[in-house]
Amino acid sequence: MIFVDIKAKYFGATEVLKDVSFELQQGRCLAILGKSGIGKTTLLRLVAGIDTDFEGTIRRPDVMAIVFQEPTLLLWRTALENIRIIHPHLSETIAREMLARVGLKDKVDVYPRQLSLGQQRRLSLARAFAGRPQLLILDEPFASLDTTTANEMIALTKTLVDEVAPATLFVTHDKDETRLLADEILELV
Amino acid sequence: MPLSTPIIRTLSLFLFLIAWFGLAMIADDATVLPSPLALVEPFWTELMSGDLLYHLWRTVMRVIVAFCIALGAGIVIGFLMGTRPKLDRWLDPWLVVFLNLPALVLIVLCYLWIGLNEIAAITAVALNKIPGVASIIREGARALQSDLKSMAIVFRVRPATYLRHFVVPQLAPFIAGASRSGIAVIWKVVLVVEFLGRSNGIGFQVHLYFQLFDVAMVLVYSLSFIIFMLAIEWFLLQPIENKVQAWRHA
Numbered sequence: 001m002i003f004v005d006i007k008a009k010y011f012g013a014t015e016v017l018k019d020v021s022f023e024l025q026q027g028r029c030l031a032i033l034g035k036s037g038i039g040k041t042t043l044l045r046l047v048a049g050i051d052t053d054f055e056g057t058i059r060r061p062d063v064m065a066i067v068f069q070e071p072t073l074l075l076w077r078t079a080l081e082n083i084r085i086i087h088p089h090l091s092e093t094i095a096r097e098m099l100a101r102v103g104l105k106d107k108v109d110v111y112p113r114q115l116s117l118g119q120q121r122r123l124s125l126a127r128a129f130a131g132r133p134q135l136l137i138l139d140e141p142f143a144s145l146d147t148t149t150a151n152e153m154i155a156l157t158k159t160l161v162d163e164v165a166p167a168t169l170f171v172t173h174d175k176d177e178t179r180l181l182a183d184e185i186l187e188l189v
Numbered sequence: 190m191p192l193s194t195p196i197i198r199t200l201s202l203f204l205f206l207i208a209w210f211g212l213a214m215i216a217d218d219a220t221v222l223p224s225p226l227a228l229v230e231p232f233w234t235e236l237m238s239g240d241l242l243y244h245l246w247r248t249v250m251r252v253i254v255a256f257c258i259a260l261g262a263g264i265v266i267g268f269l270m271g272t273r274p275k276l277d278r279w280l281d282p283w284l285v286v287f288l289n290l291p292a293l294v295l296i297v298l299c300y301l302w303i304g305l306n307e308i309a310a311i312t313a314v315a316l317n318k319i320p321g322v323a324s325i326i327r328e329g330a331r332a333l334q335s336d337l338k339s340m341a342i343v344f345r346v347r348p349a350t351y352l353r354h355f356v357v358p359q360l361a362p363f364i365a366g367a368s369r370s371g372i373a374v375i376w377k378v379v380l381v382v383e384f385l386g387r388s389n390g391i392g393f394q395v396h397l398y399f400q401l402f403d404v405a406m407v408l409v410y411s412l413s414f415i416i417f418m419l420a421i422e423w424f425l426l427q428p429i430e431n432k433v434q435a436w437r438h439a
Contacts, residue, residue: 064345065344072336077354086346127344137343
């Protein structure tokens with residue numbers, strides 16, 4: 001279970017978040033909506049533990065995963081290594097199976113630069129689910145993809161989310177994406 | 190047809206030799222500028238007597254030790270400065286001072302303070318290069334991708350793994366650049382150090398034959414060393430760099 005109770009978050013003297021609190025159960029997906037600049041990404045960074053400078057309490061599970069808008073891969077390591085370096089306890093077989101699940105069976109020994117953007121995103125998705133996270137954070141993972149690729153990615157994400165059943169936190173601009181994935185919605189105003 | 194790089198390299202060096210021959214003919218005085226052919230015999234004598242190899246060995250050892258110290262210390266200092274802005278503000282003025290301290294001044298001071306010994310020689314060379322390495326690595330450390338760091342935090346990547354698979358590959362081009370500019374400066378400074386206060390090494394031999402006004406022997410010793418260092422550059426440093434950078438061209 002994820003418990004978030006943020007009293008305030010400042011950047012310098014500017015208050016960017018005030019009194020945000022929610023709980024999220026295992027297997028549930030919470031979408032965070034709101035205009036750009038409202039502090040969605042800041043909230044995600046706090047929940048993920050990337051930024052620890054705030055007033056309030058956040059309780060999160062040990063095993064977490066994140067998918068950013070950019071694939072954020074190790075460009076100097078192959079697709080398989082990108083999974084195994086992040087999850088050293090995974091066997092090579094399981095890592096290969098995970099790559100096959102996202103349609104990268106033939107790309108195991110390929111460097112990320114040789115993959116298309118859609119394939120890089122799927123690699124980043126495989127990396128997130130490979131560790132069977134208890135908390136999954138999605139920071140606009142389907143933005144700037146063409147409609148077909150985006151729909152494939154959403155469907156793939158939904159399948160994997162149903163299978164692994166993490167608590168999912170999902171930031172987006174897109175109402176359609178929200179309908180497809182989210183159980184609950186939190187709108188920042 | 191465009192010429193390939195190795196052919197151009199060979200032709201260029203060949204032209205250099207021809208120019209040397211030409212100048213030697215114009216000078217027409219072997220005590221001022223001996224022709225390349227006139228160096229073959231003294232070179233062979235020095236090689237056979239073992240003197241050339243002995244002095245070359247001493248210099249190469251100094252270069253290697255000083256290079257390792259300068260690179261190691263420079264990388265650590267540069268990395269810390271590049272990733273810790275507060276420390277950077279404090280150490281930056283020191284870096285500027287050391288970057289602008291002439292090599293000769295450092296060498297003389299080291300000999301005066303530490304004594305005319307091996308430690309002073311190595312210290313002087315290393316101190317000359319540490320600031321340069323540090324400033325290059327600092328740029329690399331500043332350019333480390335913050336999104337990869339965020340990713341590592343969320344996935345709880347262990348510090349050793351982060352260093353090896355995240356930091357080192359990102360710093361690799363900077364480390365390679367620092368190594369190459371480092372070795373280029375270090376082997377020249379080592380000769381000055383030997384010239385001023387050692388009793389062996391290429392620099393010492395150049396000093397000796399300078400006092401004897403023996404241009405041919407000065408050239409024999411310096412050219413042997415130049416050729417040795419070029420060989421290191423071409424057959425060791427460049428291949429390593431190409432291998433490390435392979436993923437960029439994949």
